[in-house]
Amino acid sequence: MITATDLSREYEALHVAKEAAFWTAYMGLTDDATAARNDLDKNEKALSAWLQAPERLAAAREALADAEKNGAPESERVALGGWVHMLKAHAIDSAEGRELAAHIIDLEGALARKRGEMNLGYTDPKSGEFVPASSVKIGTMMSANPDEAMRKAAWEGLAAIEPYVLENGYLEVVRKRNQLGRMLGGSDYYDWKVRGTEGMTKLEIFALLDELMEGTQKRHEQTLAELRAEKGDEVSRPWNFRYAISGDVTKEQDPYFPFSQSLERWGRSFAALGVEYRDSTMVLDLVDRKGKYENGFCHMPVPAWRDGDTWRPARIHFTANAIPGMVGSGKRATATLFHEGGHAAHFSNVDMPAPCFSQEFAPTSVAFAEVQSMFLDSILEDADWQARYARNEQGEPMPLELIEKGLRASQRGNASMLRAMCAICYAERAIYEIPDDELTAERVLKEIRAVEHRLLGDASSRPALSVPHLLAGESSAYYHGYVLALMGVHQTREFFEKRDGHLMDNPKIGPDLQRVYWQPGNSMRFPEFIEKLTGQRVSATALARSASRTPDEAVAEARAQLERSKEIPEFTGEIALGGTISVAHGNETIASTDDSPFETVCDKFAGWIKQQETAGA
Numbered sequence: 194m195i196t197a198t199d200l201s202r203e204y205e206a207l208h209v210a211k212e213a214a215f216w217t218a219y220m221g222l223t224d225d226a227t228a229a230r231n232d233l234d235k236n237e238k239a240l241s242a243w244l245q246a247p248e249r250l251a252a253a254r255e256a257l258a259d260a261e262k263n264g265a266p267e268s269e270r271v272a273l274g275g276w277v278h279m280l281k282a283h284a285i286d287s288a289e290g291r292e293l294a295a296h297i298i299d300l301e302g303a304l305a306r307k308r309g310e311m312n313l314g315y316t317d318p319k320s321g322e323f324v325p326a327s328s329v330k331i332g333t334m335m336s337a338n339p340d341e342a343m344r345k346a347a348w349e350g351l352a353a354i355e356p357y358v359l360e361n362g363y364l365e366v367v368r369k370r371n372q373l374g375r376m377l378g379g380s381d382y383y384d385w386k387v388r389g390t391e392g393m394t395k396l397e398i399f400a401l402l403d404e405l406m407e408g409t410q411k412r413h414e415q416t417l418a419e420l421r422a423e424k425g426d427e428v429s430r431p432w433n434f435r436y437a438i439s440g441d442v443t444k445e446q447d448p449y450f451p452f453s454q455s456l457e458r459w460g461r462s463f464a465a466l467g468v469e470y471r472d473s474t475m476v477l478d479l480v481d482r483k484g485k486y487e488n489g490f491c492h493m494p495v496p497a498w499r500d501g502d503t504w505r506p507a508r509i510h511f512t513a514n515a516i517p518g519m520v521g522s523g524k525r526a527t528a529t530l531f532h533e534g535g536h537a538a539h540f541s542n543v544d545m546p547a548p549c550f551s552q553e554f555a556p557t558s559v560a561f562a563e564v565q566s567m568f569l570d571s572i573l574e575d576a577d578w579q580a581r582y583a584r585n586e587q588g589e590p591m592p593l594e595l596i597e598k599g600l601r602a603s604q605r606g607n608a609s610m611l612r613a614m615c616a617i618c619y620a621e622r623a624i625y626e627i628p629d630d631e632l633t634a635e636r637v638l639k640e641i642r643a644v645e646h647r648l649l650g651d652a653s654s655r656p657a658l659s660v661p662h663l664l665a666g667e668s669s670a671y672y673h674g675y676v677l678a679l680m681g682v683h684q685t686r687e688f689f690e691k692r693d694g695h696l697m698d699n700p701k702i703g704p705d706l707q708r709v710y711w712q713p714g715n716s717m718r719f720p721e722f723i724e725k726l727t728g729q730r731v732s733a734t735a736l737a738r739s740a741s742r743t744p745d746e747a748v749a750e751a752r753a754q755l756e757r758s759k760e761i762p763e764f765t766g767e768i769a770l771g772g773t774i775s776v777a778h779g780n781e782t783i784a785s786t787d788d789s790p791f792e793t794v795c796d797k798f799a800g801w802i803k804q805q806e807t808a809g810a
């Protein structure tokens with residue numbers, strides 16, 4: 194009979210091999226990018242095959258039943274339970290289901306190829322000519338171009354994705370996904386998917402979203418009324434709204450976030466919060482270069498676990514694409530360190546008897562994982578943190594007026610932006626609820642627009658089917674995860690604020706998160722974690738309250754927070770994070786705590802960044 198140790202050893206070998214290939218391919222560490230990609234594909238397939246094999250799930254179930262019957266040690270029972278839970282998230286029991294799932298992957302691949310071939314862009318309102326543009330460029334035009342006709346053209350370019358994907362395979366994907374979802378016990382695909390990824394039903398998730406809609410409606414309507422009074426009725430149109438609420442202080446605040454100081458600020462803040470990395474090894478590759486993947490991420494090439502009496506620390510890699518010398522890059526680098534450093538703290542502290550509990554893929558809740566990273570990076574936006582830590586090269590603190598200006602700019606559209614995120618979730622749910630024989634392109638578009646008008650009072654600046662998540666298999670029926678994560682972040686913030694009076698430099702935060710949120714890995718569900726820490730059921734109240742504040746109210750709260758922060762002692766101790774931290778740039782190691790204290794690593798890093806800034810200027 195298979196044992197938990199067999200499963201742990203087999204899995205670990207496959208996981209480590211795949212992650213090594215992943216890092217090489219994504220960081221562009223070899224000259225032969227194609228060979229690196231092929232090596233990754235091969236290792237990824239081997240891991241997937243292991244996870245999806247129905248006979249492995251059957252063997253794990255049998256071993257678990259036997260362990261329970263014969264009173265095996267608790268660690269063996271817990272570990273086998275974890276393996277059953279994980280294999281169940283990947284394996285499909287019935288042959289018919291597996292066949293359908295494989296067919297859906299083919300359909301999704303064809304849809305993704307078609308979508309990749311789409312000629313994205315906008316029709317220039319002056320020349321009438323079509324100008325190719327990426328979705329990022331279109332987004333920037335909509336939020337920053339002062340010419341309304343150009344913004345409208347950009348929005349129309351984005352909206353054109355909807356009929357295009359509907360004509361190119363999305364409807365068939367929806368039909369087959371629903372068939373699979375119902376076959377496997379859900380009311381539809383959405384319902385089946387969320388039971389697997391979040392351990393929650395569709396009903397539970399949307400009850401939370403309904404709560405959020407109720408809690409933000411008044412504020413959204415007030416924002417609309419204010420804007421209409423200021424700028425006229427057309428302000429609610431999708432190409433005007435985002436532009437009207439976007440206020441940007443990145444440039445003004447830039448001098449107070451020197452890139453060179455980002456590592457030290459992160460280390461000091463996390464040490465002050467009592468965050469520890471439990472002997473893990475961390476490699477940070479923060480600066481952009483050719484051949485490197487274009488999005489920041491955090492992976493765990495070696496998962497942490499307790500192997501009998503032996504603690505097996507994690508190995509963690511995280512990356513960003515900051516460009517030294519570019520406006521806003523210092524803040525972005527700092528935010529990345531807080532965010533990815535939060536994921537790293539989470540996964541390096543999982544202390545369970547098998548590695549299945551500490552890997553970041555299913556059945557680990559992505560929403561709950563994001564609560565950790567987003568909670569920690571939210572501290573960076575707080576007035577007390579900025580007043581204490583955000584200083585320019587001369588060591589002068591950011592002026593109070595500039596801190597408040599930033600708060601006002603981000604607060605104004607908060608409730609509305611949340612509702613726009615939720616519109617995507619409600620629209621996707623509505624698509625899967627259309628009966629098969631009524632599923633047409635017209636009907637889908639009608640449902641999407643109805644949701645947007647109900648929630649936003651107009652069409653959305655981000656048409657639902659232009660969001661790539663809805664198309665791809667792994668990210669479909671998932672967008673609500675971002676909203677749930679925000680709920681968790683604000684509930685967690687409110688808990689610490691009420692209990693301890695502050696978040697910045699609060700030394701109780703690290704140990705409490707370690708004990709409640711991090712140590713159990715994926716052995717608990719999202720709502721159970723939130724309730725265990727805060728004593729409250731998971732709810733939208735804290736998020737709705739925060740988003741519904743007027744800019745004046747947010748500033749008043751910040752002033753009170755600043756007043757209180759005078760009592761909070763500054764952290765002057767040694768920066769000891771309890772792990773080995775190396776800063777790398779591709780194959781080059783810039784500095785490492787392997788051979789020097791953290792402060793020295795920060796100095797070397799600062800020197801290297803300044804060199805890069807001069808080189809880039």
Ligand SMILES: [Zn+2]
Pocket residue numbers: 532536563566
């Ligand atoms: Zn994240």
